[in-house]
Amino acid sequence: MTRKNLGRATLAALPFVLAFLIHLILFIVLKDRLPTRLAGHFDVSGDANGYVDRTAYVLATAPVLPVLGAVWVLMVVRGRMYGRAHSLLIGGGWALAAFLQYVLGAALIVNLDTPEGGPAGSFPMWHLAVAFGVAALAGAVGLLLTRLVPAPEDPDAGKGPADRERIVLADGEVAGWARTTGAWWTPVGALVLAATATGFGYGGNWYVGTALLALTLLVLAFSRAHVTVDRRGLTVSGLLPWPRVQVPLERIESADSRQVNAVAEFGGWGYRIRPGRTGFIVRSGEAIVARQTGGREFAVTVEDSATGAALLNTLVDRNRAGR
Amino acid sequence: MLFRLDPTSTVPLGDQIAASVRRAVADSTVTPGERLPAARVLAESLGVNVHTVLRGYQRLREEGLIELRRGRGAVVTAGASPRRAQLLERVREVVADARELGMTEEELLTLVRAELST
Numbered sequence: 281m282t283r284k285n286l287g288r289a290t291l292a293a294l295p296f297v298l299a300f301l302i303h304l305i306l307f308i309v310l311k312d313r314l315p316t317r318l319a320g321h322f323d324v325s326g327d328a329n330g331y332v333d334r335t336a337y338v339l340a341t342a343p344v345l346p347v348l349g350a351v352w353v354l355m356v357v358r359g360r361m362y363g364r365a366h367s368l369l370i371g372g373g374w375a376l377a378a379f380l381q382y383v384l385g386a387a388l389i390v391n392l393d394t395p396e397g398g399p400a401g402s403f404p405m406w407h408l409a410v411a412f413g414v415a416a417l418a419g420a421v422g423l424l425l426t427r428l429v430p431a432p433e434d435p436d437a438g439k440g441p442a443d444r445e446r447i448v449l450a451d452g453e454v455a456g457w458a459r460t461t462g463a464w465w466t467p468v469g470a471l472v473l474a475a476t477a478t479g480f481g482y483g484g485n486w487y488v489g490t491a492l493l494a495l496t497l498l499v500l501a502f503s504r505a506h507v508t509v510d511r512r513g514l515t516v517s518g519l520l521p522w523p524r525v526q527v528p529l530e531r532i533e534s535a536d537s538r539q540v541n542a543v544a545e546f547g548g549w550g551y552r553i554r555p556g557r558t559g560f561i562v563r564s565g566e567a568i569v570a571r572q573t574g575g576r577e578f579a580v581t582v583e584d585s586a587t588g589a590a591l592l593n594t595l596v597d598r599n600r601a602g603r
Numbered sequence: 604m605l606f607r608l609d610p611t612s613t614v615p616l617g618d619q620i621a622a623s624v625r626r627a628v629a630d631s632t633v634t635p636g637e638r639l640p641a642a643r644v645l646a647e648s649l650g651v652n653v654h655t656v657l658r659g660y661q662r663l664r665e666e667g668l669i670e671l672r673r674g675r676g677a678v679v680t681a682g683a684s685p686r687r688a689q690l691l692e693r694v695r696e697v698v699a700d701a702r703e704l705g706m707t708e709e710e711l712l713t714l715v716r717a718e719l720s721t
Contacts, residue, residue, distance in 0.1 A: 447605070449607070450609065452609070453607055453608065453609050454607070454608040454609075454610060454649055454650065455608070456605075456606045456645070456649045457604065457605050457606070458604060458606065458644060459604060459640070460640060460641075506641065506644045508640070508647075508648045510648040510650075511650065512648075515648075517644065521643070521647075584604070584632055587605055587632070591605065
């Protein structure tokens with residue numbers, strides 16, 4: 281790791297480490313004033329409707345912060361985020377860490393001095409508003425701090441459209457590229473989601489149940505996705521004609537085939553929106569990455585991406601030439 | 604998989620779609636067990652009728668390159684090797700040449716039989 285990268289990684293990890301330490305210190309200091317059973321779940325009006333063991337609460341919540349910190353460091357060092365996107369990523373990390381720390385801490389505070397087994401304290405919803413405020417503030421601090429460490433430059437910035445692969449097409453020839461993509465985990469994910477949705481439905485929590493059910497259907501629809509490159513542009517569609525994601529040719533500057541790392545570049549799998557890029561990511565590996573006018577990237581992981589990207593460049597040329 | 608259509612050609616569009624798949628199998632871009640794009644998706648992408656795509660797929664099925672299964676779509680068969688696809692392409696060339704020479708079906712078959720019996 282270079283010295284600059286070390287600086288960036290430190291800056292990315294710092295809020296999560298701080299939040300983790302504050303959380304632990306808060307717990308140790310307040311431990312004697314907390315009941316053994318904490319109110320850990322609250323309904324919309326702020327009344328407690330779920331309880332967890334005191335130690336279990338800390339064991340379950342504290343590791344979230346270092347894990348997120350590790351993901352952020354990975355994204356900063358290996359995520360190919362450049363310029364403004366890089367700064368936004370770090371600022372976003374600061375905001376997220378602050379938000380989580382505030383909510384986790386507030387959940388401890390509202391339980392202070394409640395009698396054992398008695399009615400637990402409520403969680404006033406203004407805490408959430410404060411949490412968002414704290415997050416915005418921390419995000420701003422993070423953004424300011426990024427000025428100390430310059431964001432990396434995009435090594436591909438100077439790469440002109442002419443350097444990219446093409447497919448030779450005759451005048452008037454119609455060309456399309458289509459490929460099916462999918463991963464073993466999508467049906468499994470849909471199953472888990474469906475089970476969770478049913479669980480919430482039985483528990484009487486209809487809002488969450490319905491939302492999860494909608495998400496299940498969406499995951500199911502995209503468990504086999506069709507990626508196409510043609511006169512319309514780059515399209516990802518599921519089992520049904522709708523919903524689909526489409527980047528029209530007019531909005532595409534150029535396309536590349538490259539290896540993407542799902543966690544480092546997109547922070548996970550699925551339909552991901554990140555600073556400077558959007559992606560339909562079902563695995564790490566080769567992907568078509570389309571650079572849009574304005575600099576945003578759209579990536580989709582698919583096999584034989586080199587052919588797809590080459591055809592996309594060809595069609596973009598043709599579209600510009602007005603044929 | 605890359606599909607190329609020449610609307611000005613005399614070759615029917617369905618056959619051109621079949622030729623694209625044959626080419627992909629021949630140069631190993633597509634391997635046995637792989638799924639071809641759903642007919643609806645491909646038709647929309649190329650701007651042709653779904654039946655045109657299905658006609659092309661039907662042709663590939665007759666040649667033994669793909670299987671059409673209900674619910675699973677078109678899948679490249681285990682026997683669809685690059686060499687088999689290349690052979691199919693050559694057979695098409697031979698037939699086209701014979702037609703150009705004005706040979707009848709019987710004359711061509713006689714030639715092939717003579718070659719087979721040696």
